[in-house]
Each structure stands twice: as structure tokens, then as C-alpha cells.
Amino acid sequence: MSDAIDPNVLIVGAxxxxxxxxxxRAGLSPWVIDLFADADLRGQCPTERVESKDYPHGxxxxxxxxxxxxxxxxxxxxxxxxxxxxxxxxxxxxGNGPALVRHVxxxxxxxxxxxRRGLPCPLLGNEPGSADGRTWxxxxxxxxxxxxxxxxxxxxxGPERYLQEWIxxxxxxxxxxxxxxxxxxxxxxxxxxxxxxxxxxxxxxSGSIGLISxxxxxxxxxxxxxxxxxxxFDLRGLFGIDLIxxxxxxxxxxxxxxxxxxxxxxxxxxxxRALGMHAQTFDxxxxxxxxxxxxxxIHGKAILxxxxxxxxxxxxxxxxxxDAKWDLECGQAFADVPWPGTQIEKGHPVLTLFARSSTIxxxxxxxxxxxxxxxxxLS
Numbered sequence: 001m002s003d004a005i006d007p008n009v010l011i012v013g014a015x016x017x018x019x020x021x022x023x024x025r026a027g028l029s030p031w032v033i034d035l036f037a038d039a040d041l042r043g044q045c046p047t048e049r050v051e052s053k054d055y056p057h058g059x060x061x062x063x064x065x066x067x068x069x070x071x072x073x074x075x076x077x078x079x080x081x082x083x084x085x086x087x088x089x090x091x092x093x094x095g096n097g098p099a100l101v102r103h104v105x106x107x108x109x110x111x112x113x114x115x116r117r118g119l120p121c122p123l124l125g126n127e128p129g130s131a132d133g134r135t136w137x138x139x140x141x142x143x144x145x146x147x148x149x150x151x152x153x154x155x156x157x158g159p160e161r162y163l164q165e166w167i168x169x170x171x172x173x174x175x176x177x178x179x180x181x182x183x184x185x186x187x188x189x190x191x192x193x194x195x196x197x198x199x200x201x202x203x204x205x206s207g208s209i210g211l212i213s214x215x216x217x218x219x220x221x222x223x224x225x226x227x228x229x230x231x232x233f234d235l236r237g238l239f240g241i242d243l244i245x246x247x248x249x250x251x252x253x254x255x256x257x258x259x260x261x262x263x264x265x266x267x268x269x270x271x272x273r274a275l276g277m278h279a280q281t282f283d284x285x286x287x288x289x290x291x292x293x294x295x296x297x298i299h300g301k302a303i304l305x306x307x308x309x310x311x312x313x314x315x316x317x318x319x320x321x322x323d324a325k326w327d328l329e330c331g332q333a334f335a336d337v338p339w340p341g342t343q344i345e346k347g348h349p350v351l352t353l354f355a356r357s358s359t360i361x362x363x364x365x366x367x368x369x370x371x372x373x374x375x376x377x378l379s
Contacts, residue, residue, distance in 0.1 A: 008069025009279070010091065012059050012077065014144070017041045018264040019074050019275060021331050025267070026276025031069070033062045038351075040337045044326055056083045063090065070094045070283070072275065074259050076144030078105055094282045096235055096257045104233045104257050107141070107162050113232035114252060119224055121252050125152075125163025135166040137203075143254075145261075146193055149203040164253065169246030173208065173262040174222050176239055177274075178230040179281045185223050186274070187211040187266040190360060191242070192302060197368055199305040201347065207302035208262040209363050211269045218248045225252050237278040238263060261301075264331075268299040268356075271329075297356045300363040303336075304350045304371055314340035316377040317370075318351060350378070 007029045011019045016032035020041060023030040030045045037049035048065065050058040056077060063071070071091040077084060081098035088097055096104075103109050107124055114121040125136055136152035140161050143149065152163055171191040177184045189210030193203055200206040214222065225241055229252075240260035243250045263274050321332035335352040344350055353374065355366035 006069050008067050009094070009275075010063060010066045010069055010071045011074065012063065012071065012087070013074030014055070014076060015336065016047075016074055017336050018261065019072060019259045020045055021335075022259070022263065022267060022273065022275035023072075024326075025328060026273040026279070028275065028279070029069075031066045033059055033066065034074075036336065036338070038336050039339050040322055040332065040335055043322065056080050059083060060086050060090075063087065070279070072259065072278070075256065075261070076142075078257055079142035079144060092282075094279050095237060096239070100233055100235065101257055104229065104235065104255050105141075107139075107164065110229075110252075110255060113228055114225070116232075117224065117228045119221075119228060119252075120249055122165035122167050124165070125157065136163045137166050138162075139164055145205040146203040147201065167244040167246055167251045167253070169244040169251070172212065172243050172245050172250070173260065174226060174241045174243060174250070175260065175263055175266050175274075176226040176230065176241070177277055177281065178226075178235045178237060178239065180236075183223075183226050183230040185219070185226055186263075186272065187270060188214060188222060189262045189265050191262070192364075192367075195302070197371055198302055199307045199347070200303070201305075204305075205261065205303075206305075207300065207352075207367065208265045209298060209300040209360055209367075210262070210265045211298070212360060214245075215248065218245070218250065221248075222250050225250060229255055233257075237281045238274060265299050265301060268331075268354075269297070297358060298360055298363045300355045300357075300367050301335075301352055302355075302367040302371060303352050304374055306344045306346050306348050306350050307375075309346050310344060310378065312338040312340060312342040312344055312350070313378070317373060350374075 009028045009030050011030050011032045014035050016034040020030040020032050032047045037047040041047050048062050072094045078101045081101050084098040138150050138152040140148045171193050174188045175186045189208040190212050192207035194200050195206040198206045238259050240256040241252050242254040243252045267274050318334040318337045321334040337351050353370045357363040357366050
């Protein structure tokens with residue numbers, strides 16, 4: 001880190017923990033404002049909680065209490081470009097601005113960018129060929145983490161939602177870093193979505209496992225998607241493309257123009273310091289962070305959701321993660337740990353658990369085992 005650069009970085013969004021850990025790895029000094037201010041996060045950096053009823057507008061007031069420094073946003077602030085505009089007017093933004101976000105989050109504009117390059121992508125409900133018996137998803141335009149997605153059953157679709165062709169296949173996420181002259185594929189993860197063993201709602205993002213390996217043709221096709229998005233919208237820094245892999249062909253379904261949940265698994269698997277690399281694309285005077293040794297293992301994370309409303313207890317297997325010295329390389333075994341006595345509502349996230357193994361399948365199996373152990377403690 002250059003001596004001339006303020007290492008303070010304000011991280012804002014629904015959950016800032018993963019990005020804060022990335023900032024710490026990069027030698028930055030994060031200050032987080034999110035919806036949780038969980039115990040493990042507050043143990044590592046200053047954190048302020050915004051009540052859900054005040055989100056996201058409460059971020060504007062809360063950021064005034066944070067020290068000077070640049071700002072990074074996480075999910076799902078891309079759905080609130082007016083808030084991004086206010087934040088950008090107050091601090092230096094290490095991220096894609098509100099005008100760009102409006103464009104890249106438009107399903108119609110995104111589809112046009114892919115089609116101009118001859119890249120496959122799902123049809124939209126108002127396009128030619130959309131009435132030929134295909135299966136459709138009814139999706140919110142301001143969606144996040146797969147919430148409120150459902151199969152379309154012929155109901156009317158208002159202006160706040162749209163229809164996207166259902167592509168059957170493996171849900172994945174490709175993570176890219178876009179600089180002024182180059183766009184790099186950092187890794188591909190398998191997405192856990194709608195997992196009943198985590199009590200997730202249908203289509204809801206439940207975790208990531210990776211890195212997954214793809215053959216040369218599939219890797220090249222995924223890279224083409226990243227280049228199309230970066231060039232077509234002038235994206236900068238970290239961004240993710242949610243996609244479906246079917247018979248080796250990647251079908252892009254959404255773009256997240258920011259640090260995404262899957263980045264954390266890419267960091268653990270490759271040893272990169274992603275937020276440091278992200279910051280450098282916006283501030284060339286920053287020194288490039290040195291990577292940690294790359295892992296040879298498959299890494300996974302899973303989010304446990306509440307099967308029913310309950311009060312979070314003080315003791316459990318997560319306790320060691322709170323008490324132990326923080327692991328700079330991989331973080332702890334549990335994250336997003338609530339404060340004892342926190343009332344957690346049915347369907348809300350409880351905490352995040354991690355595992356590592358030699359294969360994708362065995363890593364998922366280990367995540368399931370840990371989730372079952374947690375259930376025994378929480379029931």
C-alpha cells in the first residue's frame with residue numbers, strides 16, 4: 001500500500017463481512033455498515049448496523065460517522081442507483097457508478113450485448129419466439145441472491161418483473177476483474193441455490209463451491225461473456241456473471257457489477273487478495289497486493305437459514321471462530337455469526353459455514369454434515 005493512500009475503506013451493503021475480510025487480506029482498514037454487524041465482523045473491524053426499516057437510505061446518514069476513505073458497495077446496492085449516486089457524491093467510489101449499474105442491470109440491454117457478439121443467452125418473455133411452449137422464470141428486476149424468483153404460470157407480469165427463459169443445467173458463477181485494458185477470469189464456482197438442507201427458499205442463493213474446472217472450449221466461452229460485459233458496459237473492478245452450464249455451454253442469466261458472494265471462495269482457492277486488486281483498478285497509485293499461496297483444495301461455503309424463528313444461543317461450534325486469532329489466509333470455520341440473544345426470524349440467514357475437501361462432491365457432503373451438526377445445536 002502506497003504511503004500516500006488512505007488505507008481506510010468504507011464497505012456498505014446488506015452484508016459487508018466477506019468484503020471486509022478481503023480488505024483485511026489486502027492490508028486495508030475496513031469500516032463496515034450493513035444490516036447485521038455480526039459478532040465475528042465486529043471483532044475484526046469497526047461496524048455499524050442499519051435497521052432493515054431504514055435500509056438502504058440509512059446508509060447515507062451512517063456513512064457520515066465513518067472516517068475518511070474510499071467506499072466499496074456489496075449486494076444488493078446495485079438495485080438502488082440513487083443511493084449509489086449520493087454515496088459517490090460524498091466519497092471516492094471504488095466501484096461501478098450508478099449510470100453504468102442502471103444499464104448492466106437491464107435484462108434487455110444485457111441480452112442485446114450478448115447477442116451482438118453471437119453469444120448464447122436466455123430469451124426474454126417479450127422477444128420473438130417467447131410464445132413457443134418454453135418454460136419461463138418470473139424474476140424481479142431489482143432482485144438479489146435469487147429471492148422472489150418463481151416459475152411463470154401465466155400470471156400477469158408488471159413493470160417491476162420480467163420473464164426469462166428457464167435453462168436447465170448447472171448453476172455457476174464466473175468472477176472477473178476488469179482493468180483499463182484487460183479483463184481477467186479469476187475463477188468459476190458452482191452455486192448452491194434453493195438447498196432444502198439449508199432451508200433456503202426456491203432459487204435462493206445458499207452458497208458456493210469451487211473452483212470448478214472446465215474444458216478449454218467452455219473456459220473460452222465464459223471468458224467471452226466477461227469480455228462482452230466489460231466492453232459493452234465499460235465495467236471496472238470485480239464483477240460476477242451468474243450463468244447456467246448446459247452441455248458445456250454457458251448461458252448468462254445475470255450480472256452483478258461488484259464484489260459478489262462467490263469472490264470469497266475464489267480468494268480461498270487461489271490465494272488472491274481480491275479487494276486489493278479491485279481497488280487498484282480505480283486507483284493506480286495503489287501497490288498490487290501480493291497473493292497468498294494458492295490452495296490445492298476445493299473450498300465451499302453455505303448459508304444456513306432459519307427453519308423457524310428462534311433466539312441465537314451463546315454457545316455452539318461457532319464459538320471457536322469468535323475466540324481464535326483471525327486466520328488471515330482463509331478466515332474462520334464460521335462467519336456472519338449473530339450476537340447471542342439475537343432473534344432470528346423464519347427464513348432469515350443464521351450464519352455461514354465453510355468446508356474444504358478434495359472434490360466438489362465431497363466438499364458439498366462436508367457442508368451438509370456441518371449444517372446437520374449446527375441444526376442439532378440450534379434445535
